[in-house]
Amino acid sequence: MAESYRRSRWTNGLFVVPYLSVFLTLLVFPLGWGIWLSLNKVDLFGGERFIGLKNYARVLSDPIFGQAVKNTLIFVGVSVPTLVILGLFLALALNKTSKGSSFLRGLFFASSILSVTIVTLIWRIVFIPNDGLMSLIFEFFGWQPIGFLSTTGWSLFSVGVATVWWCIGLPMMLFLAALQQIPKDLYEAAALDNASRWRVLTRITLPSIKSTIMLVAIIQVVMQFQLFGQAQLMTNGGPAGSSRPIVMYIYEVGFLRWDIGLGAAASQILFLIILCAAMLQYWVSTRKEEVDA
Amino acid sequence: MKAFNYSPEHLTSNRQLFWIAAVLGVIMMAPVAWIIGLSLKDNAELLRGTEAVFSFPYTLLNYANILESSSVFGWFMNSMIVAVGQTVGVLLLSSLAGYAFARLEFPFRKTLFIIVLFGLAVPEQAVIIARHQMFNWFDLHNTHIGLILPNLSSAFGVFLMTQFFRAIPKEIDEAAMLDNASTFRIFWKVLLPLTLPAQATLGIFTFLQAWNDYWWPLISATKSDMYTLTIGIASSQTNFAQSEGLGFLGAQAVFASLPVVIVYIFFQRHIVTAVSGGAVK
Numbered sequence: 001m002a003e004s005y006r007r008s009r010w011t012n013g014l015f016v017v018p019y020l021s022v023f024l025t026l027l028v029f030p031l032g033w034g035i036w037l038s039l040n041k042v043d044l045f046g047g048e049r050f051i052g053l054k055n056y057a058r059v060l061s062d063p064i065f066g067q068a069v070k071n072t073l074i075f076v077g078v079s080v081p082t083l084v085i086l087g088l089f090l091a092l093a094l095n096k097t098s099k100g101s102s103f104l105r106g107l108f109f110a111s112s113i114l115s116v117t118i119v120t121l122i123w124r125i126v127f128i129p130n131d132g133l134m135s136l137i138f139e140f141f142g143w144q145p146i147g148f149l150s151t152t153g154w155s156l157f158s159v160g161v162a163t164v165w166w167c168i169g170l171p172m173m174l175f176l177a178a179l180q181q182i183p184k185d186l187y188e189a190a191a192l193d194n195a196s197r198w199r200v201l202t203r204i205t206l207p208s209i210k211s212t213i214m215l216v217a218i219i220q221v222v223m224q225f226q227l228f229g230q231a232q233l234m235t236n237g238g239p240a241g242s243s244r245p246i247v248m249y250i251y252e253v254g255f256l257r258w259d260i261g262l263g264a265a266a267s268q269i270l271f272l273i274i275l276c277a278a279m280l281q282y283w284v285s286t287r288k289e290e291v292d293a
Numbered sequence: 294m295k296a297f298n299y300s301p302e303h304l305t306s307n308r309q310l311f312w313i314a315a316v317l318g319v320i321m322m323a324p325v326a327w328i329i330g331l332s333l334k335d336n337a338e339l340l341r342g343t344e345a346v347f348s349f350p351y352t353l354l355n356y357a358n359i360l361e362s363s364s365v366f367g368w369f370m371n372s373m374i375v376a377v378g379q380t381v382g383v384l385l386l387s388s389l390a391g392y393a394f395a396r397l398e399f400p401f402r403k404t405l406f407i408i409v410l411f412g413l414a415v416p417e418q419a420v421i422i423a424r425h426q427m428f429n430w431f432d433l434h435n436t437h438i439g440l441i442l443p444n445l446s447s448a449f450g451v452f453l454m455t456q457f458f459r460a461i462p463k464e465i466d467e468a469a470m471l472d473n474a475s476t477f478r479i480f481w482k483v484l485l486p487l488t489l490p491a492q493a494t495l496g497i498f499t500f501l502q503a504w505n506d507y508w509w510p511l512i513s514a515t516k517s518d519m520y521t522l523t524i525g526i527a528s529s530q531t532n533f534a535q536s537e538g539l540g541f542l543g544a545q546a547v548f549a550s551l552p553v554v555i556v557y558i559f560f561q562r563h564i565v566t567a568v569s570g571g572a573v574k
Contacts, residue, residue, distance in 0.1 A: 007398060008398035008399055008400060008402075009397075009398070009399060010399055010400055011399075011476075012393060012397035012398060012399040012476065013393065013397075013399035013400065013401075013402075015389045015390060015392055015393030015397065015480070016389070016390045016393045016394065016399075016405065018385070018386050018389055018390070019386040019387065019389065019390035019409075019451055020390070020405065020409075022386060022442075022445045022446050023409060023412060023446050023448070025446075026420075026424065026442060026443055026445065026446035027412050027415060027420060027446040027448075028412075029423075029427075030420035030421075030423035030424045030427060031415060031419060031420050031423070033423035033426070033427070034419060034420055034422055034423035037422060037423060037426075089310075089313075089314075090314055090317070092310060093310035093311050093313060093314035094311070094314055096311070100311065100315070101311065104314055104315060104318050106561055107318050107321065107322065108317075108318065108321060109561075109565065110554070110557060111321070113501055113505075113553045113554070113556075113557045113564065114505070114550050114553065115504065115505035115506075115507065115522075115523045115526075115549070115550075115553075116505065116507050116523070117507065117523045117524075117526040117527045117530070117549070118526065118546050118549055118550050120527075120530070121328075121526060121530060121542060121545070121546045122324050122325065122327075122328050122546055123324065124530065125324075125327070125328060125331065125539060125542060125543065125546075126324045126327060128539075131539070133323065133324065133327045165321065165324070168321075173565055197307070222416075226416060226417075226418065228507075228508065229507045229508075233527055233530060247418055250418055250421075250422075251508075251512075254421075254422045254425075255425070255512050260422060260426070263422050264422045264423070267418045267419055267421070267422060268419065270416070270418050270419070271415070271416060271418065271419035274414075274416050274418075274419075275414060278413075278414040279414075
């Protein structure tokens with residue numbers, strides 16, 4: 001009886017048919033169709049004309065795209081290390097069983113469950129010139145108030161502040177999980193040696209969670225490369241495009257200017273970047289399992 | 294012998310670190326407290342200066358205004374329909390597929406599973422333009438079904454459920470087989486009840502994602518009566534602070550986050566498991 005259950009039968013495959021049909025129509029097909037669109041000049045009212053790689057050439061020579069890539073790289077370059085270091089710090093500080101720590105863990109993770117519109121609404125109200133919380137704080141210290149969202153140089157920074165506030169929970173939780181995995185006897189040995197806290201941190205704790213640090217960094221790179229809502233809602237990419245990320249470029253080109261071929265080409269370029277990061281993530285996590293085993 | 298009353302926790306964390314984290318926690322909460330404060334103030338009073346937040350009187354007028362505004366309530370209902378629809382759909386599709394991938398043999402099982410895993414690496418941006426066109430062909434924009442469908446293709450649920458079904462001891466289905474139960478019966482009556490904790494984890498995770506989704510509803514729901522709450526709140530941000538007043542905007546933010554905050558308070562553990570499990574695997 002058990003034998004027949006284990007035997008390969010095509011009827012068993014019926015269980016995966018519902019998901020696979022959705023998967024094929026809504027993920028695989030649009031992926032292929034998107035690549036095809038990127039190779040065409042697309043008329044809004046139907047009809048495509050094959051133009052090879054011309055859309056890609058147009059994207060890559062578009063100064064606005066160049067600026068968006070630069071903004072995204074700066075954003076990723078600053079926000080990811082901040083998230084990793086801050087997340088690691090919080091995990092180290094809150095890796096206890098006390099009520100206070102558990103409350104704070106819950107608090108730092110809580111912002112991650114809010115939607116991007118709520119996060120940006122909160123931060124826009126905080127950053128309003130004159131009346132915002134930031135302005136009140138600046139006034140209190142007697143500093144010159146800044147138009148955070150409307151000043152080149154500050155706008156992307158402000159988007160970054162809101163992003164770190166929104167995303168800090170996940171790195172912290174991943175680090176906490178990793179800290180729990182460190183074998184206790186390592187610490188026992190250190191205690192017997194009367195090692196200082198700093199030595200324990202640099203010689204035991206950090207080396208033990210090395211692969212998790214890598215992993216968190218890569219996950220954040222993948223996520224932050226996809227920056228969109230925060231920038232679109234807080235600054236609308238401005239002023240003068242100084243906070244426009246790649247995804248917002250795709251949105252504007254594809255859905256506001258309806259230059260579908262160009263938007264599709266830009267999105268394939270972004271996909272390629274993200275795919276590289278995801279491969280790296282896969283590689284790191286499989287290597288991690290080998291190390292753990 | 295000091296060394297023997299060691300505790301690993303003492304070596305990695307200490308009081309000072311905890312207090313720094315506590316101060317950061319206060320900074321973290323400051324914007325939220327600010328918004329809640331604003332939401333409890335009269336808009337006219339706030340126009341004269343937001344310092345008014347720190348003094349009496351407070352009022353619930355802004356919340357009353359939300360409940361009277363039919364559009365916000367409609368958006369709330371849209372969000373509910375979409376989030377519940379997506380959750381049910383994902384649970385159903387993922388459980389069926391996860392069971393088969395984990396327990397049954399059929400042609401191309403391994404190949405199909407690997408292809409599905411590749412789906413995990415495809416970001417929304419890579420497919421969104423083509424999807425938008427497809428939904429145009431079938432006239433699915435500005436419908437609930439059009440808002441629900443795209444995320445049903447997410448491979449994450451299938452991956453998670455496959456893991457969970459694999460974790461159930463094989464003896465359980467073997468015992469059921471001796472009773473001559475059909476494959477579907479084993480799935481439905483024997484194994485599915487055992488995956489309830491997993492269903493909860495995946496369900497809550499999917500609900501939150503659907504509730505907070507931004508990109509797709511932004512381009513698919515273009516009529517204001519089809520907006521989800523996320524998009525509705527975004528649309529009222531465009532004429533920011535001018536027409537409606539900061540108190541009302543603050544109240545909107547609080548109102549819109551209530552469902553997820555409640556879900557979070559009750560199911561924190563599930564959410565953390567789903568989110569961190571999904572990221573590591």
